[in-house]
Amino acid sequence: MPSKRTTPKRRSKAAVPPPTVQHAGDRVFILDIPYRTTAPGAQWVPAWKTHAYVGAALPDPLRPFASQPYSYQRWIEDDLNAVPGEPMRDVAAKTPRQEQIDGAAAIVTAHRAGARQFLLADDPGTGKTITMILAAQTIAQERATPSAIPKILVTVDRPFVITAPHWRASIASVGDGGCRWLICSPDQLRKLLARNGQPRYSFDAQIYDESQLYRHQDTKRVTAMRRIARYSADHAKAPFLINATATPGHNPAELTYLAPAFAQLHNQPTSAWNDLGQRLVDAGLPLAKRYDRWQWDENATASxxxxxxxxxxxxxxxxxxxPPLMLHRPSPQGQAPIDGMPTTLTAEQRAAYSAEWGDFQRDMGLARRGNNVAKGRAAIMRFRQKAGMLRIRATAEWASAQVDADRQVALSVEFVSTAAGPLCDELAGMKIPYSSIYGSGTFDTEAERIAFQTGRTKVCVFTVASSISLHAGEMLPGGTHASRTPRVGVLHQPSYSGIATRQRLGRTHRDGQVSEWWLAYAEDTIEEQIAHIQLDRLRATTNAVGGETSALHKIAALLGADWLPEDALTNGD
Structure with missing residues (x-):
């Protein structure tokens, strides 16, 4: 009788033992190796959810993947070794401005009064980053036990390769306050959870920059955030949360990340506010549920x-x-001056535009009849990309003229293959030195930014909307300053969201520097009609949610997209 065939048991990933130090002088290095990157000698450690190497020093091929100060990898590395990793490079010290000191004081006052959460909603360019750093230092120092090092978590916006260096440099510029900092992206939050779903670490203060990223509760990042922030804990035992955004949301039901604050104000547990939309309806707000999202009801949609x-x-x-649990202050340099920049299409371009507009109307009609939201969104995106392609040459020529007039130019786009890439190709053909800040892992983003800031390049093409400074006179690492050459900007592919667009204007119009901006569109087209709505919105004196939603509805009506969900035009902005 043949022997019974058995299947060998698979060794679980968790059973793979972590590497250990074998010789005196060795160190456990935790590495940040991008997905699908070959790194000979590195070992993936499931228990740590990262790669590691053990030795006296990192071999040259692995040095590019060394952990950065305040990163998740450095956090693990410092836990495993008696000596901390290499410190942050020298960064020029910054003296906080009075409005930053005052803002930090307001946050600390709320903490001392027993609050568990604060919303910092200052306009772009007001220095929210340093305001939060100062506040978090003080709060963490006050909450930590006498024998413990205060711990602070910071989550930042995408792309991480830009936002993380910005935060690292900002912390170093004012000092870390003797605290232990961890900077991570929203998608890295799951690494901070143990296998049972509970937080691996306790933080005395937590900062959630660009908190609008956490407004949709049915995502993995929000589930992880709520566990790490201990939403379910008693108010008195929860860590203190600092939420920051200049774009809070398109309606109050999107403020789900503020559930702990609302619950505490009403003397209820946070769980009672898990369905924020329903609680707001119970409070008399004009909201209704459509497409599984709380949105304005019919009366509010029209008003x-x-x-x-x-x-x-x-x-x-x-x-x-x-004391107050929210602070909103306008930019000290006022609103960015902005105007329209019409482009006259050639006969060939106009024929192409008309064809694209016809295709769009057909696709949108089909999507509407089939109630296919995904196809409707896709049609809008395709039309925006193709329409913007027709204006590439004109935008590049305008940038060239500005450079000739001794200005530096910021070109804001939303898409890479149909805008950022072609614009860079045009600039290269004109022999204009430019910086490229887009894509993931494509460029050394900080090197590209510094090249623009120091004037080595004259034009910067970028897709990011936050956590990057392109303004004149910025204090740079090492104590030098950015060039004083005036900055001008173009929204080559402006977002339909006014509150998101203002963030882009704030890349050059900030810290007391006034920067003129232009919104590009094709003359005598649907783009021009949309541009007038956008310009009216951007020139408004406030970031009022009512005005924002009203503008989006007008644009949706022009596109025949008023049947789509409210966020269909903003792509999650």
Whole structure:
């Protein structure tokens, strides 16, 4: 009788033992190796959710993957070794401005009064990063036990290769306050959870920059964030949360990340506010559920006044608290000056535009009849990309003229293959030195930024909307300053979201530097009609939610997309 065939048991990933130090002088190096990158000698360690190497020093092929200060990899590495990793490189010290000191004081006051959460909603360019750093240092120092090192978590926006260096340099510029900092992206938050779903670490203060990223509760990043921030904990035992965004949301139901603050204000557990939309409806706000999202009801959709009144009601819960739990201050240099930049299409371009507009109307009609939201979104994106392609040459020529006039140019785009790449090709053909800040891992983003800031390049093509400074006179690492050459900017592919667009304007119009911007569009097209709506919105004196939603509805009506969900035009902005 043949022997029974058995299948060998698979060794679970968790059973792979972590590497250990074998010789005196060795160190466990935790490495940041991109997906599908070959790194000979590195070992993947499932228990740590990262790669590692053991030795006296990193071999040259692995040095590019060495852990950075304040990173997740450095956090693990410092836990495993008696001696901390290499410190942050020298960064020129910054003296916080008075408004940053005042903002930090407001946050600390809320903490000392027993609050568990604060919303910093200052306009772009007001210095929110250093405001939060100062506040988090003080709060963490006050909350930590006498024998413990205060711990602070910071989550930043994408792309991480740009936002993380910005935060590292900002922390170093004012000092880390004797605290232990961890900077991670929203998608890295799951690494901070143990196998049972509970947080691996306890933080005395947590900063969630660009908190609008956490407004949709049905995502993995939000689930991880809520566990790490201990939403379910009693208010008195939870870590202190600093949420920051200049773009809070298009309606109050998107403020789900503020559930702990709302719950504490109403003397209820956070779980009672898990369905924020329903609680707001119970409070009389004009909301209704469509496409599984809480949105304005029919009456509010038709009335910007109703939207603003409802938004103000929720804001007052935070601003009228004692002490206040929210701070919103306009940019000290005022609104960025902005105007339209029409492009006259050639006969050939106009024929191409008309054909694309016809294709778009057909595709949108088919999507509407089939109630196919995904196809409707895709049609909008394709039309925006193709329409923007027709203006590439004109935008590049405009940038060339600005450079000739001794200005540096910021070109903001939303898409890479149909805007950023072609624009860079045109600039290269004109022999104009440029910086490229887009894509993932394609460029050394900080080197590209510094090249622009020091004037070695004259044009910067970028896709990011936050956590990057391109303004004149910025203090750079090492104590030098960016060039004083005036900055001008073009929204080559402007976002339909006004509050997101303002963030882009704030890349050059910030820290007391006034920067002129232009919104590009094709003359005598649907783009021109949309541009007028956008310009009216951007010139408004406030970031009022009612005005924002009203503008989006007008644009949706022009595109025949008013049947789509409210966020269909903003691509998650």
């Amino acid at each position: 910007g006044r109703l939207q603003q009144e409802a938004s103000d009601q929720v804001r007052r819960w935070l601003t009228d608290a004692t």
